[in-house]
Amino acid sequence: MFMEKRLSIEGLFTLSAVGAFAGSLVCTLTGKGAVYYEVVAIVLFIYMVGKMLGNRSREKLFEEVDKLRASFDYIYIQTTDTTGRTQIPLTKLTLEDRVVVAPGEAVCVDGIIVSGEGFVKETAFTGEIEPVSKKVGDEVFSGTYSVDGSFIIRPKTLDRKIDLLLSMIEEARQTPSALMEQANRLVKYFLPIVVLISLATFIGWTIYDSWMPALINSMSVLLVACPCALGLATPLAIWSGLWKLAQLGLVSKTGQLIDALAKVTHVVLDKTGTLTEDDLCVSDFIALGEYTNIPNQVKAIVRAVESPIGHPVARALAVLPQESTGESLSVVSSRIIAGKGIKAIVVNTDNKTQEMEVLIGEKQLMPLNIADAFKAPFSDSKKEIYVAINNQPAAIIRLDEAFRETTQDALLELQKMSLAVSILTGDTHKKYNDVHGAKILYGISPQEKDEYIKDIQGKGDKVLFVGDGINDAIAMSESSASIAMGGASELVKSTAMGTLLNSNLSLLPKAIALCQRVHRSVRGSVLYAAGYNIIGMSFAAAGKLHPVIAVLIMLVSSAFVTSRAFRAVRER
Incomplete structure (x- = not known):
């Protein structure tokens, strides 16, 4: 009933349930008057459903945080045995250890690379899908992933960046919502008023008549003031809007x-x-040298080499658009050169004597004698991939994000x-x-x-x-x-x-417009229901409102709010 020493909205549910139960219990024991145990059940049901939904949402978040943190809690450190590394829990890591990360594995420590070179995916912290080339002396962070390189890392600190990020998420999600705080502020004043009116009603009717009508009338005050317009009808209206949002996606x-x-x-x-989009795409393809007039042949070779590879750049090159060349290509061998690209031997299956040595990757992968030939007529910052075939410049492929x-x-x-x-x-x-x-x-x-x-x-x-x-x-x-x-x-x-x-981003404006309509409808209906309940409390205190009628008034106001929200959802 209290939250941080303040009366909360739970108090109204508690009072309504206790009032109905106490009145019914007295009537049961004395054998006089009607009982209203079903009213107690309704009020408690409303409260329990709301509490259950809130708890499930919070527990789900903490489960996901713990799951992600656990995926970075075991580290491979360098050893002198035949395997070269052994796994230990994060709690046993020291700054003197050297952490070993293999291709495709997560980086589980914040530190400096002392050996190794390759691409690291830093999407968790930068949001960018394009991997970053890392070499000796560069800093890496826990929560990132090695794409193609093996690294030995010297821990810089045991206070990891990923732990700070997850802790901030947990702290932020435990902060009470502004709507709940606002509701509790209102109830802080409303609840004592309801209690005083109910108590005054009981005392007044006891003096004026007897305890039986006093009990019935005071209970009517509590029931008509039950926040069912907020606790039942409004959530139903809100969920109808959420159902419509779900239909939109x-x-x-x-x-x-x-x-x-x-x-x-x-x-x-x-x-x-x-x-x-989630992946890069090819924005420009520039054939060079002797391949200027046969760009589709170069594209076919690039597709053949990159198709089996899961690297983000490879995925973009594997779907490189091309016209059919009529040739059948086979990749005899391929080797990933960490942080630089890929080297492959490709043959034409129709003419197996025509063997081609193919280099695809960063400029530093290209032979020095042809590096100067790779000059693209662009000055922007798009990522460039270079292709050499048989030690000759073949193409420049430019990658970019696609909106x-x-x-x-x-x-x-x-x-x-x-x-x-x-x-x-x-x-x-x-x-x-x-x-x-x-x-x-x-x-x-x-x-x-x-x-x-x-x-x-x-x-x-x-x-x-x-x-x-x-x-x-x-x-x-x-x-x-x-x-x-x-x-x-x-x-x-x-x-x-x-x-x-x-x-589908085009649904965002539609969703906002829908929510604005529902919100206007619910807000107007709640204001109307609040006025309706105030009038009902006045009638109850005056002895003109039976507890059953009080419940009916509560249901009518709830149904009215709901019907308005349903109409708002159906509006175009």
Whole structure:
């Protein structure tokens, strides 16, 4: 009944249930009057359902946090035996140990590379899908992954960045919602008033008549003041809106999403994986030298070499568009050169004597005698992949992010709704000044995203954050509303209020408009129901309202709120 020494909304449920039970018990024991045990059951059911949903949501989040943390809790350290490494728990790691990371494994420590070279995927902290080349002397962080290289790492600190990130997520999610705090502030004043009216009614009717009508009338006051318009009808109305959102492809885990989206004034979006597709794509293909007139042959060779490889760059090259050359190619051998690219031997199966040595990767992989031949007529920051065949320059392939087809429509529609729109990215390359009129900020870390959200919300804005990476989770927890993309990790989905299953961004403006309609309808209905209950309390105190009628009034006000919300959901 108390929360941090303050009366909470639970007090109204408790009083209503206790009042109905006490009155019914007295009538049962005395054999006089009617009993209302079913009213007790209704009130307790409303309370228990709300509590259960809240607990399930909170437990799910903490399970995902613990699961992610556990995946980084065991570390391989360097040894002198035949295996070269042994696994130990994180708690036994010392700064004198040397951590060994193999290709495809997670980096479980913050430290400095003392041996090895290769690509590291830092999506968890930067949000960028493009792996970063790392070499001796470079710093790496726990929560990242080695794509193709083997590393030996010297721990820099035992206080890992991933632990700080997960702790901030947990702390943010344990903060009470603004809506609950607001409701409790109102109940802090409303609940004593209800108690005083009920008590005054009992005393007055006891003096005026007898204890039996006094008990019935005081119980009527408690029942008509039961917050069922908030505890039953409004949640039903909210869930009808959430059902409609689910039909659109936006699935929520909490009814707060309706209210939160309805109040949004500023939409903040992550760039990579949110506005853009999950993988890189080929933006330009430039054939060079003797291959200038036969680009499709080079494309066919690149596709053959890269298709079996799961590297993010390889996935983009494996779907390189081409016209059929009529040739059948076979990759005889291939070797990944960590941090640089791939070297392969390719033959034409129709002419097996035609063996080709193929190099695909960074410029430093290319032979020195032809490196100067790779000059692209571009000055922007797109990633470039170089191809050499038989020690001759063959092509320059430029990779870039591809914006989702729905990005433009979503950004333009949000701005038409008079909503401010910002884009945050960990990418340090300033490719665009804005995206369809929305400003974009570069080089933003997870903590800086959090500070940015705090800053604009401190100025009065209500922020919706849309993202997909672990690096977005803190900002999501800080924002008034948050939505995860369909391809996001389970931790991010647990942190967000809702998940956009099909990653269709054009649904965002539709969802916000729907929530605004439902919110206006529910707010108006609750105000009406509140006035209705005040009148009901007056009639109850005057002895003009039987407990059964009080329950009916409560149900009528609840049904009225619900019907208004249903109509709002059906509006176009």
